[in-house]
Amino acid sequence: MPRRSAVVKGRADWSWVLSAACWLVLGLGPVVAILAALIVEPESWLHAGPLSARRSWLFVKSALLAFSVAGAASVIAAAAAHWLRSQGGARALLLWLPLSLLTVPPYLHAAAWMGLADHLGLQLSGWMAVFVIETLTFLPLGLAFGLAGFAMTDRQQVDAGRVFADDWRVFHAIELPQAAPAIGIGAALIFILAIADYSVPALMQVEVYALEAFVEYSIAAESAASLLVALPVLLLCVLLLVLVAAPMRALAVKVSFLAPAQRPRAPALHRGLRLMRSGAVMLCLAQVLVPVVSLFLMTPLGDIWVIWSVSLREIGSSLSTSMLAASVSVLLGLLLAPRLASTGWLVAVLLPLAAPGSLIGTGLIVLWTLPGLALVHGTVVMPVLADVARFAPLAILIQYVQSKRTDPGLIEAARLYRGNGPAVWLKVLLPLRAQGLAAGFFVVLGLSMSELTANLLVAPPGAQSLIVKIYGLLHYGASQQAAALCLFVLIFSMASMIGLLLALGRLRAANLWSAHGRD
Numbered sequence: 001m002p003r004r005s006a007v008v009k010g011r012a013d014w015s016w017v018l019s020a021a022c023w024l025v026l027g028l029g030p031v032v033a034i035l036a037a038l039i040v041e042p043e044s045w046l047h048a049g050p051l052s053a054r055r056s057w058l059f060v061k062s063a064l065l066a067f068s069v070a071g072a073a074s075v076i077a078a079a080a081a082h083w084l085r086s087q088g089g090a091r092a093l094l095l096w097l098p099l100s101l102l103t104v105p106p107y108l109h110a111a112a113w114m115g116l117a118d119h120l121g122l123q124l125s126g127w128m129a130v131f132v133i134e135t136l137t138f139l140p141l142g143l144a145f146g147l148a149g150f151a152m153t154d155r156q157q158v159d160a161g162r163v164f165a166d167d168w169r170v171f172h173a174i175e176l177p178q179a180a181p182a183i184g185i186g187a188a189l190i191f192i193l194a195i196a197d198y199s200v201p202a203l204m205q206v207e208v209y210a211l212e213a214f215v216e217y218s219i220a221a222e223s224a225a226s227l228l229v230a231l232p233v234l235l236l237c238v239l240l241l242v243l244v245a246a247p248m249r250a251l252a253v254k255v256s257f258l259a260p261a262q263r264p265r266a267p268a269l270h271r272g273l274r275l276m277r278s279g280a281v282m283l284c285l286a287q288v289l290v291p292v293v294s295l296f297l298m299t300p301l302g303d304i305w306v307i308w309s310v311s312l313r314e315i316g317s318s319l320s321t322s323m324l325a326a327s328v329s330v331l332l333g334l335l336l337a338p339r340l341a342s343t344g345w346l347v348a349v350l351l352p353l354a355a356p357g358s359l360i361g362t363g364l365i366v367l368w369t370l371p372g373l374a375l376v377h378g379t380v381v382m383p384v385l386a387d388v389a390r391f392a393p394l395a396i397l398i399q400y401v402q403s404k405r406t407d408p409g410l411i412e413a414a415r416l417y418r419g420n421g422p423a424v425w426l427k428v429l430l431p432l433r434a435q436g437l438a439a440g441f442f443v444v445l446g447l448s449m450s451e452l453t454a455n456l457l458v459a460p461p462g463a464q465s466l467i468v469k470i471y472g473l474l475h476y477g478a479s480q481q482a483a484a485l486c487l488f489v490l491i492f493s494m495a496s497m498i499g500l501l502l503a504l505g506r507l508r509a510a511n512l513w514s515a516h517g518r519d
Contacts, residue, residue, distance in 0.1 A: 030363025357453025
C-alpha cells in the first residue's frame with residue numbers, strides 16, 4: 001500500500017509539473033517574456049519614460065468609458081434576462097438571438113452601425129458613438145451572466161416572499177441580491193474587454209489608451225516599453241480578476257448548463273418598470289437585427305459570393321488557425337481544468353484575459369525570437385499561439401464548470417477497477433466531459449475567427465488573416481467588400497454559438513440555464 005501511494009503521489013507531482021510547464025509557455029509565456037525583457041534591459045524604462053499628463057488623462061477617460069459600458073450593458077442585460085427567463089414557447093427563442101452573437105467582435109458591430117448610419121445619411125463619430133456601439137456589443141455577455149444570476153435565485157424564498165410583499169419588493173430584496181454576484185462577474189469581464197478594445201474607437205475617430213501600447217511597439221519595436229505603457233491597464237484588469245475569482249468559482253458550482261430548467265412565473269411590476277424591461281429586451285433584439293440587416297443592405301446578394309471567392313485564401317487561413325487554436329485550447333482544458341479548485345491556479349489561468357491583445361502579440365514576438373525558439377517566429381504557428389494565449393482560459397473555465405456537474409463517484413469507481421490508464425480516459429472521462437469539451441471548442445473557435453489585436457502583430461508575411469483584411473478595408477473606405485466579409489464572420493460566429501448550444505444539449509432556449517448546486 002505505501003508503494004502504491006508513492007506511485008500515485010509521483011504521478012500527481014508529474015501531472016502538476018506538466019500542467020505548470022504547458023501553461024507557463026502557452027498561456028503566461030507572452031507576459032512573462034516581456035517582464036523578463038524588462039528586467040534584463042532596464043534601459044527600456046528610459047525609452048518609455050514616465051506616464052505623461054496626456055497618457056494619464058487618456059487612461060482616466062478610457063477607464064471611465066469602459067466602466068460606463070460595463071454598467072450600462074450589465075443593467076440592460078439583467079433587466080432583459082429577468083423577463084426572458086420567465087418566457088416559454090416562441091418567445092423563449094428570443095434568448096437564442098442575442099446569445100448567438102456572443103463571439104461577434106466589436107468592430108463588426110461598428111461596421112454594421114456605420115453602414116446603417118450611411119444609409120440614413122448620418123455620420124457616427126465621437127465618444128457617445130463608441131459608448132453606444134460597445135454597450136450593444138457586450139449585451140450578449142451581460143445577458144449570459146444575467147441569466148446565470150437569476151437562475152441561482154432560491155425559488156422557495158421568492159415564492160414565500162410573494163405571499164407577504166409585492167413583486168418589486170421581492171425582486172430587490174431577494175432575487176437581485178442573489179443574482180448580483182453573477183451580474184458583477186459579467187460586468188467585470190465586460191470592463192476588461194472594453195478597456196482593452198481599440199478597434200471601435202479607432203473607427204469612430206476616438207483616441208483611447210488601449211492603442212498606446214500598440215503605437216509604442218510600432219514606433220520603436222521596444223517590447224518592454226510597450227509593457228510599461230500597458231501596465232496601468234494590466235494591473236487594473238488583474239485586480240478585477242483577483243476580486244471575481246472566488247465568486248466565479250462559486251458560480252461554477254451553482255450554475256448548471258445540463259439539468260432541466262424550471263421556468264419561474266413572470267413577476268407583475270409597475271407600468272414604468274415594465275416599460276424599462278421591455279426597452280431592455282428591444283435593445284437586445286436591436287443588437288441582433290442591426291448587424292444582420294445592415295450588412296445585407298451594404299452588399300448586393302450577387303456580389304457577396306464574388307467577394308467571398310476572391311478572399312478564399314484569407315478565409316481558409318483563418319479557419320485553419322481557429323480550428324487549431326480551439327483544439328489546443330480544449331487539450332489544455334483537459335489538463336488544467338481539475339486544477340482550478342485552487343485560487344492560485346484559477347488566477348493564473350485567468351491572467352491572460354487581463355492582458356490587452358497588443359501586449360499578447362508583443363510578448364509572443366519576444367518569446368519566440370529567443371535563441372532556440374526563433375524557428376517558430378514568422379510562421380503560421382504564431383497566430384495559433386496568439387489565439388491560444390488569449391482564449392484558452394475560457395475553454396479551461398468551461399471545462400471546470402462542466403466538471404463540477406459530474407459525479408466524482410463515477411470517475412473514482414472507474415479508476416478503482418481500471419486504474420488511470422488510457423481505457424479510463426477513452427471510456428469514462430472523455431464521455432463524461434464531452435459536453436464541456438465541445439462547448440469550449442466552439443467558444444474558442446468563434447473568438448479566434450474574429451481576433452484582431454494580436455494578429456495585427458504576429459501574422460506572418462503573405463498569410464493575412466480574414467480579420468486583418470476586413471480591418472484594412474474598413475480603414476480604406478472599401479465598405480462594400482468589408483461588409484461582405486463581415487457577413488461571413490457574422491454567420492460563422494453565430495454558427496459557432498449555435499454549436500455551443502447544441503453541445504450543451506439546449507435545443508430549447510427556455511431550458512438554457514438552471515441552478516442546481518452541489519455541495
